[in-house]
Amino acid sequence: MPYENARPTRGRLDGKVAFVTGAAGGLGRSHVRRMAEEGADLVIVDICRSVDSVPYAQSTPEDLVEVVEEVRALGRRVVARQADVRDRDALQEAYDAGLAEFGQIHIVVANAGIAPLLWEDRLEAWHDAIDVNLTGTFHTIEVSIRSMVAAGDGGSIVIVSSTAGLVGIGGSSNGGLGYAASKHGQVGLMRTYANNLAPYSIRVNSVHPTGVATRMVADPAMVAFVARDPRLSGQAPNALPVGTIAATDVSNAVLWLASDEARYITGVALPVDAGFINRR
Numbered sequence: 001m002p003y004e005n006a007r008p009t010r011g012r013l014d015g016k017v018a019f020v021t022g023a024a025g026g027l028g029r030s031h032v033r034r035m036a037e038e039g040a041d042l043v044i045v046d047i048c049r050s051v052d053s054v055p056y057a058q059s060t061p062e063d064l065v066e067v068v069e070e071v072r073a074l075g076r077r078v079v080a081r082q083a084d085v086r087d088r089d090a091l092q093e094a095y096d097a098g099l100a101e102f103g104q105i106h107i108v109v110a111n112a113g114i115a116p117l118l119w120e121d122r123l124e125a126w127h128d129a130i131d132v133n134l135t136g137t138f139h140t141i142e143v144s145i146r147s148m149v150a151a152g153d154g155g156s157i158v159i160v161s162s163t164a165g166l167v168g169i170g171g172s173s174n175g176g177l178g179y180a181a182s183k184h185g186q187v188g189l190m191r192t193y194a195n196n197l198a199p200y201s202i203r204v205n206s207v208h209p210t211g212v213a214t215r216m217v218a219d220p221a222m223v224a225f226v227a228r229d230p231r232l233s234g235q236a237p238n239a240l241p242v243g244t245i246a247a248t249d250v251s252n253a254v255l256w257l258a259s260d261e262a263r264y265i266t267g268v269a270l271p272v273d274a275g276f277i278n279r280r
C-alpha cells in the first residue's frame with residue numbers, strides 16, 4: 001500500500017464519553033460533531049426553548065433530534081435530554097442517564113450560554129446572564145465531578161467563556177454587564193476547580209472565542225443592538241484578517257483540551273480569538 005494511503009484509524013477521543021450543554025445549536029452542536037468525528041460517544045443537553053430576556057431564538061426540540069441523528073450518522077452513540085442548566089436536578093438527571101448508558105463520562109463541555117442584550121433594558125437580563133452562564137456552568141461541573149472522581153480515571157472539563165471573560169467589553173446594558181461578569185466568573189470557577197480537581201487528574205480549562213456567526217451574533221436583533229451601542233460597534237477588530245471565525249475553529253480547541261494530547265494542560269484560559277485580546 002502506498003505510504004500516503006496509510007491513514008490512522010484511531011480517533012483522538014476513541015473510548016471517551018463527553019457531556020455537552022447547549023448542544024442543539026451554534027458552537028455546542030459543532031463541539032458535538034467534532035468530538036463524534038474523533039470517536040467520542042455523547043451525552044447532550046439543551047434547553048430547547050426561548051429565554052424571555054434573550055432577543056434571539058434558542059434551539060428547538062427538533063434541533064436536538066437533528067444533532068442526535070448527526071451523531072448516529074457518524075457511528076457514535078448518544079443520550080440526549082431537554083434540560084435547562086439553571087435547573088440542577090434536571091441536569092443531574094440528564095448526566096445520570098448518560099452515565100447509566102455508558103458507565104463513565106470522561107469529558108465535560110460547559111458550553112450553554114446566552115447574551116441577553118435587550119433594546120428595552122431590564123434588570124432580568126443581568127440575572128439571566130448570571131444564572132445561565134455562570135450558575136449553569138457551576139451546575140454542569142457539580143453534577144459531573146462525583147462520578148469522574150469515583151472512576152479514578154482523570155478527565156477533562158472545558159468551559160466555553162468568551163473574549164468578554166478576559167477584557168472589559170460588553171457595553172453598558174444590564175445584560176451586557178451580566179454577560180461580561182458571568183464570562184469573567186467562569187474563569188474564577190475554572191481556576192479554582194483546576195486546583196481542586198488536579199489531585200484526581202481531572203483537568204479544567206476555559207476557551208475564549210472571538211465572534212462566531214451563530215445566532216448569538218448573527219441574529220438581526222443582535223446585529224441591530226451592536227450597531228446601536230458605540231461601546232460594542234467601536235470595538236477593535238481581530239488582529240488576524242478575519243471578521244468572524246468558524247464554529248469548528250473553537251471546537252478544534254475544545255477537542256484538543258479534551259484529548260490526552262493536552263494531558264498536562266490545566267488551569268489555562270485559552271483565547272481562540274484571532275489576536276483580538278492581544279491587540280487591545
Ligand SMILES: NC(=O)c1ccc[n+]([C@@H]2O[C@H](COP(=O)([O-])OP(=O)(O)OC[C@H]3O[C@@H](n4cnc5c(N)ncnc54)[C@H](O)[C@@H]3O)[C@@H](O)[C@H]2O)c1
Pocket residue numbers: 021022023024025026027028045046047048049051058059060083084085086111112113114132136160161162163208209210211212213214215216217
Ligand atoms: N458566538 C460567539 O461569537 C461567541 C463568542 C464567545 C463566546 N461564545 C459562547 O459560546 C457559547 C455558545 O454560544 P453560541 O454562539 O453557540 O450561541 P447559540 O445561541 O447559537 O447557542 C446556544 C445554545 O445553548 C442553548 N441554551 C441556551 N440557554 C440554555 C440553558 N439555560 N440550558 C441549556 N441550554 C441552553 C441554546 O438552546 C442553544 O442551542 C456560549 O457560552 C457563548 O457565550 C459565543
